[in-house]
Amino acid sequence: MRKIITLGLAGAFALTAAPAFAQDMAEDAPFSGVYVGGAGGYDVQPNDIGSSILFDRNLDGRFNDSVLTGTGANAFGTPNGGFCNGRATGRTSLTNTAQGPGTCRNDDNGYSYYVRAGADHQTGNIVVGFVGEFGKSEITDSVTAFSTTPAAYVMTRSIDWEASVRGRVGFAANTTLFYGTFGPGYAKIDRSFFSTQSVNTFTGSGKKRQFGITGGGGVEQKIGKNFSVGLEYMYHQYQDDDYRVRVTGAAGTPFTNAANGGTASGTDFRRSDDQFRWHSVRATAAFRF
Incomplete structure (x- = not known):
């Protein structure tokens, strides 16, 4: 007993x-354990000062050609031709004062929203783990070329969706975590083209899935046993150097004139800035199991 x-x-x-x-x-x-949550905030991108559109007139794959008029002048030269890092605002000339100032607007920043899941392991004050997320950014990035005809030619890219898997390393001070994070990203980039000119035919738009990099850091605060909130900065960068627009039709135009260094088969366009990049500042929230 x-x-x-x-x-x-x-x-x-x-x-x-x-x-x-x-x-x-x-x-x-x-901070040990598995969690699910979300992130949302505002995305800002550099305005790519000096960006332009490059031309391949003889379709040899080298984009170092000048598009020439029938008189041999640069079809994108001054005073009314040129380039700007943004989308044309309805005007067809870069510097024509009769059309007013502000020919281009800056690239559009926008909101972003993501869902995420991850896991951390804490030993003493050190926290290591990983996080995966999937979401959408509303930014758009454009560049415009103005010809002396006059006409505007706009190449634009945006993000359909983005996914990433990142490692995470941090230092926990009681229930506050300071961390850095880095890893590969995978995004669906939507590329489009618009022109005010209707004489030629323009082909080349579409979407492409592209690998890139993401990284940043933040602070996370535990609230009670299972919840945490935080503030995070992230940098995103994707290579976008293979988008082409071909200009055909209307024989004898600057794009199809074979008599002054071009070819009747047309001219290819591409952007000079081949990096699609932006910055995110966002709030985070998570439920930890």
């Missing part, structure tokens, strides 16, 4: 001590 009573007391002690031990472990490592 004494042994039974002793075993019973030992079992009761174990049952009452286990939750307390688990609570102590949770308090000692508040």
Whole structure:
């Protein structure tokens, strides 16, 4: 009977001590475990000062040609031709004062929103883990060429969706985590073209999935046992150097004139800035299991 009573007391002690031990472990490592959550904020991109559109007139794959008029002048030269890092605002000339100032507007920044899941392991003050996320940014990035005819030619790219898987390393001060994060990204880039000119035919638009890099850092604050909120900065960069627009039709135009260095098969366009990049500042929230 004494042994039974002793075993019973030992079992009761174990049952009452286990939750307390688990609570102590949770308090000692508040950022260990699996979590799901989301992130949302505002994305800002550099305006790519000096960006332009490059031309391949003889379709040899080298974009170092000048498009010439029938008189041999540069069809995109001054005073009314040239380039701007943004989308044309309905005008067809870069500097024609009769059309007013502000021919181009800056690239569009926008909101972003993501869902995420991850896992962390905390040892002392050090936290290591990973996070994966999927979401959308509303930014658009354009560049415009103005010809002396006059006409505007606009190449634009935007993000249909973006996914990433990143490592995460941080330092926890009680229930506050300071961390850095870095890893590969994978995005669907939507490329489009628009021109105010209707004499020629323009072909080349579409979407492409592209690998890139993402990285940044932030701070996360535990709220209660299972919830945390935070603030995060992220940088995104994707190579986008293979988008082409071909100009055909209307024989004898600057794009199809074979008599002054071009070819009747047309001219190819591409952007000079081959990096699609932007910055994100966003709030985060997570539920930790």
